[in-house]
Amino acid sequence: MIQVLWLVCGLLLCCALSIGTEAEAADGDFNYDEAKVPQYTLPEPLKMQDGRAVTSSEMWKAERRPELLNLFRSQVYGQRPKTPEGIRFAVSEWKKSGTLQDKAICKEIQVLAPGESGELVELIKFVLITPKDAKQPVPAFAGILLIEPTLMDLNPGRPLPDDVGVKLPGMKLLETILDRGYAVVSLDPANFCPDDKAKHREGVLEYLYPDRSGDPAAEEPGAIATWAWGLSRALDYLEIDPAIDAGRVAVIGHSRRGKTALWAGAEDERFALVISNDSGCGGAALSRRKFGETVARINTVFPHWFCGNFKQYNDQEDKLPIDQHELVALSAPRPVYVASAVDDGWADPQGEFLAALHAEPVYKLFGLAGLGAGEQPPLNKSVGDYVGYHIRTGKHALTDFDWLFYLDFADKHLKQ
Numbered sequence: 428m429i430q431v432l433w434l435v436c437g438l439l440l441c442c443a444l445s446i447g448t449e450a451e452a453a454d455g456d457f458n459y460d461e462a463k464v465p466q467y468t469l470p471e472p473l474k475m476q477d478g479r480a481v482t483s484s485e486m487w488k489a490e491r492r493p494e495l496l497n498l499f500r501s502q503v504y505g506q507r508p509k510t511p512e513g514i515r516f517a518v519s520e521w522k523k524s525g526t527l528q529d530k531a532i533c534k535e536i537q538v539l540a541p542g543e544s545g546e547l548v549e550l551i552k553f554v555l556i557t558p559k560d561a562k563q564p565v566p567a568f569a570g571i572l573l574i575e576p577t578l579m580d581l582n583p584g585r586p587l588p589d590d591v592g593v594k595l596p597g598m599k600l601l602e603t604i605l606d607r608g609y610a611v612v613s614l615d616p617a618n619f620c621p622d623d624k625a626k627h628r629e630g631v632l633e634y635l636y637p638d639r640s641g642d643p644a645a646e647e648p649g650a651i652a653t654w655a656w657g658l659s660r661a662l663d664y665l666e667i668d669p670a671i672d673a674g675r676v677a678v679i680g681h682s683r684r685g686k687t688a689l690w691a692g693a694e695d696e697r698f699a700l701v702i703s704n705d706s707g708c709g710g711a712a713l714s715r716r717k718f719g720e721t722v723a724r725i726n727t728v729f730p731h732w733f734c735g736n737f738k739q740y741n742d743q744e745d746k747l748p749i750d751q752h753e754l755v756a757l758s759a760p761r762p763v764y765v766a767s768a769v770d771d772g773w774a775d776p777q778g779e780f781l782a783a784l785h786a787e788p789v790y791k792l793f794g795l796a797g798l799g800a801g802e803q804p805p806l807n808k809s810v811g812d813y814v815g816y817h818i819r820t821g822k823h824a825l826t827d828f829d830w831l832f833y834l835d836f837a838d839k840h841l842k843q
Contacts (some may be wrong), residue, residue: 458717461718464716472484472785504648517539530605533555533556554613555665566672569612569613571680573612616657624731629656633655648734653730661692680703709722710772715744723741750782762836763814769820769821776818799812
């Protein structure tokens with residue numbers, strides 16, 4: 428019974444976890460004044476490091492994209508963890524109960540790999556919830572902690588105040604997603620890379636790099652790179668599950684998990700759509716703006732998230748050879764959505780919008796429309812085509828309101 432409840436509990440509480448860590452950590456030492464944003468020059472997504480212009484989508488794919496990917500690997504997130512040979516999957520399925528009884532099939536999947544003596548050991552464990560009555564393989568949303576395993580209630584998300592007027596009356600968020608024809612895939616980092624600077628090596632990193640300890644070395648993967656790697660291993664399984672259309676999987680995340688979603692989408696082009704919710708510094712927000720959370724602050728408080736080389740840019744963001752608009756652009760030509768909250772200065776909403784805006788030239792290279800807006804849209808209004816964006820009322824959270832925009836964006840691009 429506990430296992431069943433673990434499956435159907437607490438959808439999308441990553442927002443609540445982040446509120447008490449990232450969002451509330453801000454204090455008077457950080458800038459929240461646009462007038463105090465330093466002058467900066469962004470690196471050009473369509474300009475090679477040797478100065479050559481990127482003039483075609485073929486050149487982007489063959490030269491510039493790999494160059495940018497390697498710069499982010501070596502300077503920000505770390506090299507991608509290697510995938511061991513002999514990966515296997517073990518699937519457990521439970522009877523349904525409660526609100527999902529007539530709507531969902533719930534599975535727990537273990538990702539297994541050979542141990543030192545040849546026995547199989549668990550690397551990752553994740554949850555897959557699919558619509559019960561689907562007649563054909565369905566698309567899916569995959570992310571870190573989309574389902575919170577410690578609650579004993581189905582969390583409906585965080586609805587906005589009444590004046591916004593968008594709620595899901597009589598309908599839980601997970602049920603809404605299932606009824607819209609999507610599956611949900613949720614990985615718990617505690618199972619393979621704990622979000623703890625002292626314990627993040629317990630699990631996958633200990634298995635892959637048994638001789639390493641402490642903070643990530645110069646180009647060694649941090650927690651964000653490891654979580655992104657875990658999402659790719661989940662996608663490996665989705666490719667063999669007949670209930671899922673693995674060519675229509677969106678990777679999504681909020682806050683630190685939003686950073687992870689962007690990096691997972693950059694590293695693994697099998698993800699068909701990428702969504703970042705309030706991802707801030709190290710996610711969608713431009714580092715050079717030094718607005719809200721900064722590179723120095725995030726590296727100091729969360730030294731396990733990024734590779735060691737990222738620390739050399741503490742208070743020296745202008746020396747970065749890349750910036751986060753180029754991370755957003757690495758999703759091209761796949762659709763990407765960036766979202767902000769107006770009271771979430773810590774994540775720099777304007778910096779997130781500008782990153783989406785300055786990713787547009789890469790989409791145009793593919794003949795695709797981007798935001799179609801040169802400045803932030805009105806509150807609670809979604810804009811964009813292959814690059815989507817909204818800024819909503821409220822604070823640092825992933826809400827029902829956000830999800831309704833994401834579902835519409837996914838309908839547009841994954842159900843054609």
